[in-house]
Amino acid sequence: MAQAYNNFLSQLERAMSVKDFGTELYGLLRSPMKQIEHQLNVTMDDGSSRTFEAYRIQHNNWRGPYKGGIRFHPQVDLDEVKTLAALMSFKTAVAGIPMGGGKGGVTVDPKALSQGERERLDRAWAQAFKADIGPTVDVPAPDVNTGSFDMDIIAAEYGHPAVVTGKSVEHGGSLGRDTATAMGGWYVLQQLKDRLFLDPEMFTVVIQGFGNAGATFADICARHGVKVVGTSDSSGAIYSTDGIDIAALHAHKQATKSVKDFPGARNISNAELLELECGVLVPAALESQITLENAARVNAKVILELANGPTTVEADDILFGKGIQVIPDILANSGGVTVSYFEWDQNMKGEQWSAEQVDVMLKDHMEKAAEEVWKRAHENTVDMRRGAFILALERLQQAKP
Numbered sequence: 354m355a356q357a358y359n360n361f362l363s364q365l366e367r368a369m370s371v372k373d374f375g376t377e378l379y380g381l382l383r384s385p386m387k388q389i390e391h392q393l394n395v396t397m398d399d400g401s402s403r404t405f406e407a408y409r410i411q412h413n414n415w416r417g418p419y420k421g422g423i424r425f426h427p428q429v430d431l432d433e434v435k436t437l438a439a440l441m442s443f444k445t446a447v448a449g450i451p452m453g454g455g456k457g458g459v460t461v462d463p464k465a466l467s468q469g470e471r472e473r474l475d476r477a478w479a480q481a482f483k484a485d486i487g488p489t490v491d492v493p494a495p496d497v498n499t500g501s502f503d504m505d506i507i508a509a510e511y512g513h514p515a516v517v518t519g520k521s522v523e524h525g526g527s528l529g530r531d532t533a534t535a536m537g538g539w540y541v542l543q544q545l546k547d548r549l550f551l552d553p554e555m556f557t558v559v560i561q562g563f564g565n566a567g568a569t570f571a572d573i574c575a576r577h578g579v580k581v582v583g584t585s586d587s588s589g590a591i592y593s594t595d596g597i598d599i600a601a602l603h604a605h606k607q608a609t610k611s612v613k614d615f616p617g618a619r620n621i622s623n624a625e626l627l628e629l630e631c632g633v634l635v636p637a638a639l640e641s642q643i644t645l646e647n648a649a650r651v652n653a654k655v656i657l658e659l660a661n662g663p664t665t666v667e668a669d670d671i672l673f674g675k676g677i678q679v680i681p682d683i684l685a686n687s688g689g690v691t692v693s694y695f696e697w698d699q700n701m702k703g704e705q706w707s708a709e710q711v712d713v714m715l716k717d718h719m720e721k722a723a724e725e726v727w728k729r730a731h732e733n734t735v736d737m738r739r740g741a742f743i744l745a746l747e748r749l750q751q752a753k754p
């Protein structure tokens with residue numbers, strides 16, 4: 354079942370039913386421009402040879418080079434990757450950066466590879482896709498199970514740093530990229546908080562997924578004196594009305610590999626976590642977490658989607674009906690791709706920007722994007738997801754050749 358892609362199509366259709374963009378635009382955006390598949394042959398440490406399936410989905414490039422990550426996973430889900438590629442076209446448009454949308458995957462269990470095998474896989478990927486990618490064509494980045502190690506190798510094999518983003522700083526990566534997604538979400542929240550009636554006194558936060566995006570968001574909350582009352586990881590969830598000491602939780606997680614059993618907090622289930630009373634609920638783990646089944650029990654004022662696709666279309670309607678404002682993924686987590694674009698820009702110009710410069714520019718981009726989305730939602734009396742899609746559609750239509 355192409356569930357994730359159908360969810361994307363519903364979101365697109367719902368936005369297009371609010372504002373008329375014509376049937377041609379829908380036809381052009383409803384499927385990717387190009388889907389490329391290659392077989393990667395890799396020599397294993399024992400001298401044997403193995404073949405891995407790899408593909409890249411290039412959804413849209415009217416606004417600039419295709420942009421999006423490459424994931425390594427044994428059960429790469431083509432439907433999900435196709436969905437994420439499409440959402441990238443909308444996300445880059447909302448963020449106002451001159452990039453399009455793409456995504457890729459390799460069917461491989463990365464944990465079963467040695468470092469040398471992994472490096473040879475990255476090189477094979479770069480060689481196979483050399484003709485399909487490039488600084489002005491398609492600029493991949495890390496995604497699930499890939500990181501700066503892989504990007505550094507692909508850039509070296511291709512021969513230009515701007516061919517990928519998410520590289521290590523020593524190899525042309527940007528300062529501030531690792532915190533950009535959470536920081537961007539924070540700036541969006543700050544920009545909209547008055548209009549969302551987020552009372553500073555009552556502004557408590559619950560974060561699902563104490564990983565890269567979620568734990569960094571927790572750090573930012575702690576720095577600003579905002580109370581995080583609940584969080585979780587794949588092992589379980591914790592809750593404390595007094596607020597969780599985030600620095601101590603990092604140490605606890607490092608020592609025990611889990612957030613569970615944190616002193617001073619109560620263990621709860623992940624399902625309970627999503628229903629806690631709070632100011633802001635931050636899904637930062639997986640897709641399809643807030644659904645028809647649990648949306649009516651969500652007890653937050655605002656949902657900030659740091660994860661991609663955590664809320665289904667049916668849940669959107671229930672939340673909107675309850676007056677819960679959802680700051681959609683294509684706005685809330687677009688800080689990551691925004692700083693990826695900054696990395697590309699630095700590489701193209703041969704520059705290295707300071708962390709402060711990156712932060713100032715990120716803040717400016719996110720505030721503008723939040724304002725524009727809010728305006729579209731307000732003008733059309735719709736939720737912010739439809740507002741964000743309308744903004745992206747306007748920008749895509751403008752760029753259509």
Ligand code: NAD
Binds near residue numbers: 561639686
């Ligand atoms: P991550 O792997 O670092 O963190 C994910 C966290 O979710 C981990 O703590 C994991 O234990 C937890 N988790 C997994 N299953 C869970 C479950 N069933 N219940 C509760 N928690 C669970 O990943 P990440 O990079 O932080 O990405 C998280 C989400 O944010 C993804 O949807 C990703 O696509 C999205 N996102 C991330 C970035 C980025 O820059 N990292 C950018 C844009 C979007």
